[in-house]
């Protein structure tokens with residue numbers, strides 16, 4: 001029997017440092033300070049079971065290349081970066097040469113759609129465009145297959161997942177928390193926020209947080225049943 005891929009905690013980042021574009025409503029807490037970011041990477045690098053962690057970035061901010069890639073490289077780490085193709089080359093966002101440079105540095109490149117839309121609210125044609133057109137653009141940029149998709153705002157339903165599969169992606173990254181295997185289509189992640197305290201960061205990195213969350217969910221479910 002083949003050994004199964006190990007369960008991984010996938011840590012998701014957004015912007016690092018000072019934003020170089022106007023933020024969307026509610027986006028600010030998802031930007032981490034550069035120092036805070038370095039400390040989280042240090043904790044992952046020092047973890048006794050470092051292979052248990054994967055790292056991703058959403059939104060293709062310029063800080064991906066300016067801050068994240070050098071900090072990852074310094075620690076011998078790689079990550080997957082999910083690009084909004086509608087922002088390629090706009091102020092504060094990665095351009096085509098940045099994305100190629102990151103791919104050449106061994107970083108994974110995936111799609112985050114075109115215009116950062118809530119896919120669960122889109123009709124079939126718009127949904128297909130977000131998935132297929134963004135993939136085609138990225139494959140043209142990196143001259144390689146793009147097989148991973150990160151779902152904007154973590155909002156999805158069965159129709160969205162089916163459309164992601166039909167568009168040819170092999171994996172869909174959500175923001176549901178928990179762990180995933182490399183072989184899973186659905187890959188829940190933990191998004192870090194700057195307003196989390198050290199205890200919360202440590203809990204996520206130790207894996208306690210997902211267990212605690214599962215427990216709270218179970219308790220919530222049985223309370224609902226009793227109601």
Ligand SMILES: [Zn+2]
Pocket residue numbers: 058059112116152153
């Ligand atoms: Zn996003």
